[in-house]
Amino acid sequence: MSEWWAYHPSDLLMFAPQTYYRLFELYNASLWPAQILTLAAGVAIATLMVGGPRWRGRLIAALLAFVWLLVALGYFMDRYAAINLAAPYFAWGFFLQAVLLAVVGSIRGHITFHGGKTRTAKTGLAVFVFALLVQPFMGPLFGRAWSGVELFGLAPDPTVVGTLGVLLAADRIRWELLVIPVLWCAISGATLWIMESPEALLMPLAGLLILLLGASKSLTPQEFQRRD
């Protein structure tokens, strides 16, 4: 795009807010009852974050990889691409994150959960539960249709926030796995900001919070991390 600085951010938005929100209503209707499956996957992840076998990290990563793949194909390619020319690029980003989660977490076993009692681990779990059970209701809370709820495992925003919670709660911060989720926080925040959505700041704040807490955790030796 030439002379891109001449554009106002709103000039780059190629759809109306009502079209964007209707997308989730149609998406949910077309996928029912897959919502039960992804909710079950979310409950399983939360449960495994609290406790379970030694290899639970591999299973959590596999479940996350699955839902990222689902969002890449089901949401970005099948739905969002109809109204946003950039959606296929977002789909590739989500696909790449699914591969990274599968390789780093499931195959190499680099996502582990042995220190579940640290304050950071508990914060990570709280962030995940927020993404699973609270974030989907932000739309109806601000007056949008219940049928358009954005659910973990199907819609990008709660999937990204939930993943950030898991990565924060893990024993070690895997920075290579944070890049795409944090980038999406910025992209989604910008999109919602331009649409004057009341929850526009949620995603950037979530990304910033995880980056700050992740940096703090990385700089603090594990034996000194606070346990409550």
Place this chain on the structure above:
Amino acid sequence: MQLSRRQLMGSLALASLTALVPQIARAQDAPLAKRIPSSGEALPIVGLGSWITFNVGDDPVARDSSAEVMKAFFDGGGRMIDSSPMYGSAQGVIGYCLQKTGNAASVFSTDKVWIANGDGGPEQIEQTRLLWGIDRFDLLQVHNLVAWEAHLNALKAMKSEGKLRYVGITTSHGRRHGELEKIMRNHDLDFVQLTYNIADREAEDRLLPLAQERGIAVIANRPFRRKELIHRFEDQKLPDWAEEIGAANWAQFLLKFVISHPAITCAIPATTQVDHVRENLRSARDPLPDEKTRQRMVAYIREL
């Protein structure tokens, strides 16, 4: 049919008026039209844009709503609908609406070629044509000067083969006016499309006079800067003299300013509202502001 003396005098008066303003063609109950300089064909001076408004994907409710807007547009005498491959699903939605409203034959179909690969134009145009569901386009334009030399040559070839009626080139947001001016000077164009509204008047300096000099029709995009200008002024009082130019609200005030410029052939506001499309078409009726009133409009806006 016999004419009464009053009817005859009225017709003569109308004929005299038409002679005084030769660019403007008139038909009863239809929006005002201007002649396309390269052909003399009359075109209603208000068209319909599709950026954002027709990009509704496969939402059946929104598609039917778009069809209602299109039906109101044609019922009100509108003809030009403009789109681009850059507008997401808009082209396919236009095709759906044309089929549903049965207006594929009456539309003045206007689209663009927008692809960085200069050789990819014909393939993209064919995809666009299939989405619209029409036999050929009335007007195709090189979008935002992207790979313009290759695309312009391809469009000229299509025109000479009878596969296209008019050739044009576009820019928006006031960008690359210098380059557009060079193209207008050195190439045979039927149309240019550019941004022109009461707040963005840079085109008045060189491009609009050049279009008149070279006999190029001008399409004005962003007549309301999307909705920004309407939102900016909606809480302000319309001047008392707005009635004199037939403007009942700010949208009509702003649109009448655009379409009354002698070089502007057609403005293409976009909307999702049936009421708004009717209101826009009502703007394309007499009286239109003359040059003195246009200056008064600009001065009034500056004071707000």
